[in-house]
Amino acid sequence: MQVAPGVYAIRAVSSTAYLIGGVELTLVDTGGPGSARRILSWIRRLEHSPRDLTRVLLTHVDLDHVGALPAMLEATGARVMAHPDALRRIRGGEVPRGERGLSSTWAALRHLFAPVRPLAVGEPIADGAVLPVLGGLEAIWTGGHSPDHVVYFLAQPRLLFSGDLLQVGRGHLQAVPGAAPADRTQTVAALRRLAGLDPLVVLAGHGPPYRDNIALRLVRLAEILEE
Ligand SMILES: [Zn+2]
Structure with missing residues (x-):
């Protein structure tokens, strides 16, 4: 598709x-x-x-x-x-x-x-490395789901390949931190950093493309994890 x-x-x-x-x-x-x-x-x-x-x-x-x-x-x-x-x-x-x-x-x-x-x-691949893919694809180290976790951000048109940091289930965007306390902290930091990129679409490892108010949703997910 x-x-x-x-x-x-x-x-x-x-x-x-x-x-x-x-x-x-x-x-x-x-x-x-x-x-x-x-x-x-x-x-x-x-x-x-x-x-x-x-x-x-x-x-x-x-x-x-x-x-x-x-x-x-x-x-x-x-x-x-x-x-x-x-x-x-x-x-x-x-x-x-x-x-x-x-x-x-x-x-x-x-x-x-x-x-x-x-x-x-x-x-x-270094954190922040930009690959020559369709005008620039940035690698962003996130940890959170696992210590080796990286997401990729295509600046034009602001697509986020989120791996398992985020997944889409029953129409909702969800964070999927690993079990360790550090995973949670890293996930919160990553969600805030990614919100700053204002993605238009999240392409997750699991679930359909997600396009609904992403930056706000990422901040909300971070807040929920911090509660
Ligand atoms: Zn997976």
Whole structure:
């Protein structure tokens, strides 16, 4: 589904992945294991070849967001960009949070990140880094949901790829902090920072696009968490 010019929401296995067009394609998250076919078929539907996908940006290393990463890297040769902690976990072969039984996909990923492959496979992304994607896509470290959590903000037309910091359920925008007290504090800070960007659309890892009074809602969610 096209959600904005050049931006497509792909219903992957267990979460939503986002494909951003242009001469080169960028993917935000990969969905759970088994999602690669759906993503590749979207790439072809847009009259691109898998090799046109040059970047995979990760919001965080939960299995429902990175499960198809090995297959996507294999099919496209794209490079992965993520929070340094996320890359450390991937390179260390740590099984992603979520479903620890599903380790065979992860074993394949470990293989891809093995020392024989140069670090070019994974590049740490700095807080505030702006990537040359559709006029500028900013990476914003948020933590909150998990220590390695990053969201991405497309300045034109103010789209926020929120990963699991925010989700949309039953028509409502919700914050999804992790269990630790620090997660809550980080979530509050992130919500206030993101409110300052005045997003027009939130594209979450779970749930449909959300377009309703976002800045106000983010501030309210921060207040609720602080109560
Ligand atoms: Zn998720």
